[in-house]
Amino acid sequence: xxxxxAFITGAGRGIGREIAMTLAAKSMKIIVTDxxxxxxxxxxSLIKAEGGEAQAxxxxxxxxxxxxxxxxxxxxxxxxxxVLVNNAGWDKVEPFLKSEPGTWKAIMDINxxxxxxxxxxxxxxxxxxxxxxxxxxxxxxGRVGSSGEAVYSAAKGGVIAFTKTIAREMAxxxxxxxxxxxxxxxxxxxxxxxxxxxxxxTALEKAIPFRRLAQPRDIANAVAYLASEExxxxxxxxxxxxGGLAMV
Numbered sequence: 670x671x672x673x674x675a676f677i678t679g680a681g682r683g684i685g686r687e688i689a690m691t692l693a694a695k696s697m698k699i700i701v702t703d704x705x706x707x708x709x710x711x712x713x714s715l716i717k718a719e720g721g722e723a724q725a726x727x728x729x730x731x732x733x734x735x736x737x738x739x740x741x742x743x744x745x746x747x748x749x750x751x752v753l754v755n756n757a758g759w760d761k762v763e764p765f766l767k768s769e770p771g772t773w774k775a776i777m778d779i780n781x782x783x784x785x786x787x788x789x790x791x792x793x794x795x796x797x798x799x800x801x802x803x804x805x806x807x808x809x810x811g812r813v814g815s816s817g818e819a820v821y822s823a824a825k826g827g828v829i830a831f832t833k834t835i836a837r838e839m840a841x842x843x844x845x846x847x848x849x850x851x852x853x854x855x856x857x858x859x860x861x862x863x864x865x866x867x868x869x870x871t872a873l874e875k876a877i878p879f880r881r882l883a884q885p886r887d888i889a890n891a892v893a894y895l896a897s898e899e900x901x902x903x904x905x906x907x908x909x910x911x912g913g914l915a916m917v
Contacts, residue, residue, distance in 0.1 A: 672722075674747045675896065676700040676740075678730050678787060679757030681708025684806070684851070686715070687885035688754055688892050693721030695893060697752065700743045702728035730757045730783030731775075733790070740790045749798055752896045753791050755784040755805045755828075765819035773820045780824035781831070788835060792844065801844040804895045805832045806888070807907060809852045813915045825850075829907050836905030845904040849891045852911025855882040879912035 675692045679685040681703035689699045693716045701716075701723050703709040709725035716723040724746050728739035743750055759779045761772050784805050795801030810818050811825025829848055836846035891910045894900055909917060 671749075672696060672698055673751040674698045674700065674743070674749050675752035675754060676702065676743055676750045676787075676791060677754040677756055678702050678728060678783065680712055680754075681705045682712075684885045684888050685754075685756040686712045687889040688756060689723065690716055690719070690721075691886070691889035691893050692752070692754075692896060693723060694719065695897075697896075698747055699723040700739075700746070700750070701725045702739055703757075704729050730755075730786055731778040733786045736786045736790050740787075740794065744794065750791050750794050751798065751801055753787060753795075753801070753803045754892055754896070755787055755803070757783050758806065758808075760818060760821040762817040764817060768820065776820045777824050780821060781827045784828055785831065788831075792835075792839065795839075795844050796842045799843065801839075801842075802896045802900075803832075803835070803839075803844065803846040804892050805846070805848045806892075807832070807848045807850045809850050809909055809911050809915050809917070812850060812907070812909070812917045832907070833905045840904060845895070845900065847895045847900070847903060847905065848907040849888060849895065850907050850909045850911075851888050852877070852909070852914045853882050855884055877912040877914045882912075 675697045677685055677689050680689040680701040689701050689712050693699045701709045701712045706727055713723040713725045726739045726742050729735040805828050807828040808825040810822040811829050814822050832846055832848045839846055888910055891908055
């Protein structure tokens with residue numbers, strides 16, 4: 670069988686890096702995209718050290734033109750994109766009434782419009798190929814809300830709704846479109862957010878039935894399932910990975 674190619678956004682660190690390494694370990698060729706090329710190259714080096722194949726490609730998901738260029742570069746490298754993982758994300762935790770329009774725009778552009786941009790460019794390539802898997806990384810904040818993350822929750826709720834609609838439209842082309850919806854994950858971004866409140870991780874650990882934050886590998890394993898042949902009949906679904914924190 671042809672070795673599949675996975676295009677992963679925000680794969681320079683955190684969850685995205687773990688997804689890239691997990692899919693590489695399952696014999697996929699990996700397109701590591703990020704706005705930080707130093708981080709992306711480091712992910713590529715880690716994959717190659719484990720015997721995998723990967724290329725680093727610059728991609729600013731907030732700009733459609735950048736996504737177009739990244740898709741073209743990726744096609745020149747590997748000739749197809751079989752799996753799209755929309756992982757790139759960003760947030761600033763603060764009460765809504767203290768937040769500013771510039772922050773709202775950045776959150777919406779990265780978390781929602783970024784996924785719309787990549788789907789606009791890459792879904793036609795999958796249609797031409799006759800199959801494909803799209804895994805959008807949402808958040809449980811988009812399902813149940815989260816204090817201090819009003820606009821982020823709105824963006825991730827939009828991702829979930831977008832996923833369901835695109836899943837319906839793409840089913841005729843044998844393209845599966847699903848969401849992975851993480852709860853709190855111990856990533857560099859979470860650690861940056863947590864620096865504002867040193868007790869946040871401890872409080873969450875007490876609230877989560879499994880008594881720990883998710884690790885990036887927990888999310889990566891869920892993505893790997895949805896990208897696999899075992900999930901051929903799964904589409905339009907939102908898979909929460911949260912240790913039982915929210916049971917929706």
